[in-house]
Amino acid sequence: MPFIHTHGLRYFQFDTLHTRHAVFTRHGGVSPAPWGSLNVGGTVGDDLERVRENRLLSFRALGCKPESIFDVWQVHSADVVCARAPRPAGESYRQADIILTDKPDVTLFMRFADCVPIFFYDPRKAVVGVAHAGWMGTLRDVATVTVHTMRKQYDSNPTDIIACIGPSIGPDHYEIGADVILQVIQKFGDESEQVLRSNNGKIHFDLWRTNQLLLERAGVGKIEVAGICTACHTEDWFSHRAEKGRTGRFGALISLQ
Ligand SMILES: [Zn+2]
Numbered sequence: 001m002p003f004i005h006t007h008g009l010r011y012f013q014f015d016t017l018h019t020r021h022a023v024f025t026r027h028g029g030v031s032p033a034p035w036g037s038l039n040v041g042g043t044v045g046d047d048l049e050r051v052r053e054n055r056l057l058s059f060r061a062l063g064c065k066p067e068s069i070f071d072v073w074q075v076h077s078a079d080v081v082c083a084r085a086p087r088p089a090g091e092s093y094r095q096a097d098i099i100l101t102d103k104p105d106v107t108l109f110m111r112f113a114d115c116v117p118i119f120f121y122d123p124r125k126a127v128v129g130v131a132h133a134g135w136m137g138t139l140r141d142v143a144t145v146t147v148h149t150m151r152k153q154y155d156s157n158p159t160d161i162i163a164c165i166g167p168s169i170g171p172d173h174y175e176i177g178a179d180v181i182l183q184v185i186q187k188f189g190d191e192s193e194q195v196l197r198s199n200n201g202k203i204h205f206d207l208w209r210t211n212q213l214l215l216e217r218a219g220v221g222k223i224e225v226a227g228i229c230t231a232c233h234t235e236d237w238f239s240h241r242a243e244k245g246r247t248g249r250f251g252a253l254i255s256l257q
Pocket residue numbers: 169170172173229230231232233
């Protein structure tokens with residue numbers, strides 16, 4: 001059962017990821033519409049006290065200490081931060097879209113509404129990570145950069161790494177324009193056929209398959225894809241595209257403990 005219900009929250013877990021983690025749905029929080037209800041995004045117009053309360057509820061549901069959090073200002077880059085300690089309260093956010101840690105007292109946390117959350121776990125070297133990959137991050141090789149950084153910083157062997165592609169906008173809902181199509185073709189060449197889909201004269205981009213392909217190329221040993229489309233299921237997930245920007249952000253959390 002990939003969905004867990006506790007403390008009024010409902011969250012998704014991967015079968016193959018045997019470390020503490022969750023992708024939270026929108027259920028169980030304190031925010032009103034259009035952020036109903038577990039919005040953890042602080043830049044979407046919701047009251048910051050409610051956002052804070054929602055984050056505390058999320059951490060409590062997983063049994064994580066709120067002060068163990070390490071989060072970043074997500075900017076659609078392929079920049080990495082290796083967290084050596086929780087982010088001190090009051091310290092400004094670093095801009096990055098990949099966070100890694102080998103410290104059991106650090107809980108990595110990110111925010112999503114259609115972009116792809118990718119969890120990473122190397123049980124042999126005891127390293128966890130989470131990455132944020134929308135179309136831009138995907139084309140900037142977030143998946144590859146994460147694996148390379150795990151090799152370099154933590155001596156991970158890619159075959160030991162488990163990578164999990166979380167709920168995000170699916171190929172059925174992800175129409176892209178000419179400029180993005182061109183970038184995909186430039187990057188993937190013949191393999192573009194695997195990641196672009198023709199749909200009633202429009203072109204759709206398969207972010208799940210693309211990230212899977214990048215992870216396979218990087219030598220990742222085990223890949224699990226949730227296959228849940230956020231735009232199909234706005235009863236569970238915030239979807240920037242399906243809700244035309246008037247929505248919240250759901251949380252994704254991972255730690256070694
Ligand atoms: Zn869909």
